[in-house]
Amino acid sequence: MSKLPAPAADGFCAQAWEHTAQLRKAIVEHPFNTGLADGTLDREVFAFYIVQDARYLVGFAQALAAAATRAGNAEDAAFLSGAAQGALVEERRLHAGYVTEFGLTDEEIAGIGTSPSCLAYTSYLRACALTESYPVLLAAVLPCFWVYQHVGSAILESTGDTSGHPYRAWIETYADDAFAEAVLTARELTDRAAATADAETRQQMLEAYIRATEYEWMFWNSAWIKEEWPTAAFLG
Known part of the structure; x- marks a missing residue:
């Protein structure tokens, strides 16, 4: 596992990361994720989460694909379109x-309804793809x-050795x-977009990043309670 370098001290990502510090802590400490960490998470809860996440990834991939069409260079477009494909292929394989x-x-699976939080999050990303600027869309995803x-x-980091862990595949996918x-x-792509944006757009980017992070907490919580x-x- 590699640790990511700290965001540029004066960049957008550093500001967004600091602004959501308490929310990020709440996500890590949410019962869903602590249960995921120690392997005690109920299998039915995780199964509910997996179904919701597969549905969410469709909307996420659509937002990434929309961002790819607005990228200013081929390298950024290739990254975003590749990430969209990855969301639909690699993660859904998991x-x-x-x-x-x-x-x-x-x-x-068909009998598990799409939760309100899952629908809200995907709808938000689709709305950003349709109505927001390219920098704001990047901040939202x-x-x-x-x-x-x-x-x-x-x-x-908390579990160390994942051999024999019931959720090893999930942990190793996202800590890879x-x-x-x-x-x-x-992050670098988003920082570059913010660096050339005006103050109003940067504020909109921060709001989009915060809202999407709030949806991240809501998504895990909705799985924890098997939200209906x-x-x-x-x-009827």
């Missing part, structure tokens, strides 16, 4: 492995990279050196 391990049938890498690394490199690239629509009882 999900498929857990679905098989847990013995979930297609009928059981960054937490899914950065927060996951932070959580995965924190869990790996290759994923850390992707996070660093996403409170109106379901009124719809």
Whole structure:
């Protein structure tokens, strides 16, 4: 596992990272993630999370693909389009492995409704892709990279040896050196976009980053409680 270098002290990412310090701490210390770390997380809770995450990744990939079309150079466009493909292929392969391990049938998966928090988060990213500027869209998708890498690394650091761990594949995916490199690239890309943005756009970027990080906490919490629509009882 490699530790990411600190963001540039005067860059956007440093400001966003510092601004969300308490929220980031709350994410790492959430019961879902502490249970994930020590292996005690209920398998049904994790299965619910996996189903929601697979659905979320579709919206995330669409937002990344939209960002790729607005990139100012071929290198940035290639990174963003590659990340979109990775969200749909590589990470969903991880999900498929857990679905098989847990013995979930297609009928059981279809029977798990999309949670309010999952729909809200994906809708937010899609809305950013449609209505916000390129720098703001980059800030909105960054937490899914950065927060996951932070959580995965924190869990790996706390557990040490993951051999025999029931959630080893998940931990090693997000604490992996290759994923850390992707996070660093996403940070650098966002910092560059912010460096040429005006003050109003930078403020919008910060707001988007904060909101997406809030959705990260809500997403894990929704899995922890296996969140359902409170109106379901009124719809038969």
